[in-house]
Amino acid sequence: MSSSSSLAAAFFRRRNSWKPLEIGFWIASVGVAFLLPAQQLLLSEIAILALFAVSLDLIVGYVGILSLGHAAFFGVGAYAAGLYALHVSPEPLTGLLAAGLLAGVLGFLTSFLVLRGSDLTRLMTTFGVSMLLAEAANQAAWLTGGADGLSGIVIDPIAGLFEFDLWGRTGYLYSLGVLFLLMLAARRLVHSPFGLSLKAIKRNPRRAAMLGIGANRRIVAIYTISALYAGMAGGLLAQTTSFVSPDVLAFHRSADVLLVLVLGGVGYLYGGIVGAVVFTLLRAWLSVVTPQYWMFWIGLILVGLVLIGRDRLNLRFLFRRLRPASRAAELAREQA
Numbered sequence: 001m002s003s004s005s006s007l008a009a010a011f012f013r014r015r016n017s018w019k020p021l022e023i024g025f026w027i028a029s030v031g032v033a034f035l036l037p038a039q040q041l042l043l044s045e046i047a048i049l050a051l052f053a054v055s056l057d058l059i060v061g062y063v064g065i066l067s068l069g070h071a072a073f074f075g076v077g078a079y080a081a082g083l084y085a086l087h088v089s090p091e092p093l094t095g096l097l098a099a100g101l102l103a104g105v106l107g108f109l110t111s112f113l114v115l116r117g118s119d120l121t122r123l124m125t126t127f128g129v130s131m132l133l134a135e136a137a138n139q140a141a142w143l144t145g146g147a148d149g150l151s152g153i154v155i156d157p158i159a160g161l162f163e164f165d166l167w168g169r170t171g172y173l174y175s176l177g178v179l180f181l182l183m184l185a186a187r188r189l190v191h192s193p194f195g196l197s198l199k200a201i202k203r204n205p206r207r208a209a210m211l212g213i214g215a216n217r218r219i220v221a222i223y224t225i226s227a228l229y230a231g232m233a234g235g236l237l238a239q240t241t242s243f244v245s246p247d248v249l250a251f252h253r254s255a256d257v258l259l260v261l262v263l264g265g266v267g268y269l270y271g272g273i274v275g276a277v278v279f280t281l282l283r284a285w286l287s288v289v290t291p292q293y294w295m296f297w298i299g300l301i302l303v304g305l306v307l308i309g310r311d312r313l314n315l316r317f318l319f320r321r322l323r324p325a326s327r328a329a330e331l332a333r334e335q336a
Contacts, residue, residue, distance in 0.1 A: 025270075026180060033172055040168035046280045047175035048236045052253075053260045053272030054179075054186060055229030058222055061267030062190060064202040065114060065223065068123050068254050069130030070230055072110075073103040075249030077231025079137065081238040082150040090156040096178065096235045103231020104224050111223040115216055127251075134249035149245030153238065164240070171240035178236060179273075182229060186269055189225070198222060262302060 032043060052074055059065040077099035084095040113125045137144045144150060157163040162170050189195055200208040201215045208215060238244045247253075256279070264275020282301070286294035 022270075029176055030173075033169060033176075037167070037169070040172045042280065042284060044168050044172040044175050044240050046276050047172060047179050048233050048240070049257070049260060049280060050273040050276035051175075051179045051182060051236065052230055052233040052257050053264065053276050054183065054269055055226045055233060056257050057261055057266060057269060057272045058186065058190075058226040058229065060261060061269075061271070062195065062198040062202060063219055063222055064119075065219070066119055066123055067126040068251070068258075069126035069128070070226075070257060071249055071251070071253035072126070072130040072133050073107055073227040073230035074234040074237075074253055075130075075133060075137065075246075076106055077103040077234030078238040078244045078248040079144060079150070079234075080231065081235035082153050082244040083143070085153050085155055085239070086150065090154050092155050092158055092174070092239050095155075095239065096232055099235030099238070100228045100232040103234070104228035106231075107227020108220065108224040110227075111220040114223060115219060127254075130249060130251070130254060134246055137246050137249055144244075144246070147246060149243060149247075150238075151243055153242040153244070155239050155242065164242075168240070175236050175240060178232065182232065183269065183273075186229070190269065194218070194221075259298070259302065262305065 033040065036043065052070075055073070056067065056070050059067065080102040081095045081099040084098045085092075088098075089095065110126075110129055113129070114122050116125075138146055140146070141148075155164055158170065158174055162174070164170050164174075190198070197208070197213045197218055200211070200213055201218060205215050234248055237248065260275035260279045261272055262275070263278050264273065265271030279298070282298060283294060286297050290297065
């Protein structure tokens with residue numbers, strides 16, 4: 001093996017290596033299932049929203065494609081999982097796979113629309129696809145239940161052993177397990193040569209093309225994978241709640257997941273997870289403290305993030321800001 005190949009292999013091994021903070025995060029995620037037994041339903045909601053946010057981060061953070069209609073894939077996955085359980089089989093794992101595959105097919109078909117035009121065109125295209133599907137779900141009452149939604153969904157125990165309970169513990173651990181496995185795959189993907197080529201396309205598409213990196217095929221591939229992830233998040237929602245309504249295709253789903261990414265950070269997978277935790281906990285707390293105005297406070301926090309800047313919230317930045325002040329104080333004491 002040549003020296004350049006050895007260096008490249010070492011580089012990718014280093015990027016794929018697990019950090020202590022990552023390991024601690026996943027251990028803590030399992031631990032809260034036992035430390036907070038009364039909050040399992042909220043934890044399950046966080047895990048599903050985190051997977052949805054990770055799916056959006058794959059296209060926003062790595063190729064710079066903004067979407068106002070990512071709920072289209074989330075909703076298709078939710079309906080697919082619900083219909084699969086009602087008409088094919090209540091087995092959860094195959095139903096979740098069917099949800100992801102159907103959403104992935106939709107992502108592949110619509111990815112060619114995303115290739116056309118600028119960012120504004122992409123925003124309108126993704127928004128339009130989502131609205132079309134939302135109206136189709138509302139009108140096709142014979143299939144989707146219309147405005148009443150799909151009810152009566154029954155999901156078998158996972159692997160015939162772990163039954164879904166009313167308290168949500170099985171649902172949370174199931175959602176967390178799916179999130180963990182898909183995060184493993186996403187980590188591997190973005191830290192691979194393919195992931196680096198996506199970053200090159202995001203930074204400078206023309207220069208990437210000059211280097212022989214074909215943008216269109218890579219955009220189609222990552223958009224399809226992103227749709228598959230979003231569909232599996234929707235499938236998890238359908239399976240853990242045993243209900244699907246047109247709300248899964250509503251615009252606020254796409255807006256919320258964009259807000260989650262802004263709160264957590266774009267372009268490093270865990271930002272979606274952190275943002276989901278922050279957003280869900282803030283929403284739960286503010287909706288109790290100020291039920292009518294909780295969105296106002298979240299909007300205020302968002303404006304504060306924009307004005308202050310995310311970097312200024314970094315501890316390393318604060319340390320650098322405080323260090324000159326501490327040195328000045330030491331000089332003042334010495335002169336005194």
